[in-house]
Amino acid sequence: MYVPKSPLDELPSARAAFGPYFARARHTGEPVEFAEFVDGRVVQVAVVPEGRRLVVTWHTLGILDVLTLDGLRTSLAAIIETLAHTELALERSATRRSLRLVEGGL
Numbered sequence: 101m102y103v104p105k106s107p108l109d110e111l112p113s114a115r116a117a118f119g120p121y122f123a124r125a126r127h128t129g130e131p132v133e134f135a136e137f138v139d140g141r142v143v144q145v146a147v148v149p150e151g152r153r154l155v156v157t158w159h160t161l162g163i164l165d166v167l168t169l170d171g172l173r174t175s176l177a178a179i180i181e182t183l184a185h186t187e188l189a190l191e192r193s194a195t196r197r198s199l200r201l202v203e204g205g206l
């Protein structure tokens with residue numbers, strides 16, 4: 101049984117899309133979170149530097165259904181709604197990290 105080890109194994113075209121985020125995490129040493137459309141799906145990705153490695157976690161937020169126009173409309177609406185919620189969660193997460201820095205890193 102094949103078990104993907106990274107988003108790049110599961111989503112072959114992700115290398116170009118994710119590369120800049122990986123580079124930013126390596127350069128800054130700070131975690132990076134983002135949502136990206138790749139290979140017919142929207143994925144939420146978190147990249148956390150740990151020493152010389154990057155720990156990458158991801159989950160699929162939605163899959164684009166292109167079999168019928170109705171399926172396309174429905175899947176796009178669901179993805180847009182999910183992205184709106186994801187954007188709010190990412191903003192809250194960034195705000196919490198900023199507040200922790202101001203409060204002394206607790």
